[in-house]
Amino acid sequence: MGSGELSGKPVLALNTSARSIHAPAQLTEVLRTMDARVLEDMLIEAPRQAGDVLDAPGVFQKLQDMWRGLLQTTDTPA
Numbered sequence: 001m002g003s004g005e006l007s008g009k010p011v012l013a014l015n016t017s018a019r020s021i022h023a024p025a026q027l028t029e030v031l032r033t034m035d036a037r038v039l040e041d042m043l044i045e046a047p048r049q050a051g052d053v054l055d056a057p058g059v060f061q062k063l064q065d066m067w068r069g070l071l072q073t074t075d076t077p078a
Contacts, residue, residue, distance in 0.1 A: 006036040010073040012066050013038070039069060 011031050015024050031038050 004035075006031065006034045009036055010070055011036040011038050012070055014063075014066075037073070039066075039073065 013024060013027060013031075028038050
């Protein structure tokens, strides 16, 4: 975990399981431990039971916002 590949890099998280209550927080903690810049405001939950995740209400827009936010962070130094 201490190799440095993620150090200072922006990371997005996508949760596709409504049952995973603790997993997003645990993943965030692991990524922070690896010194990644976790973009918490960009954590979205997409219901897995949807036939197509993009058809779930608001998910498509949130994904677009996530990518825009990631692109903005790559233009901004850590």
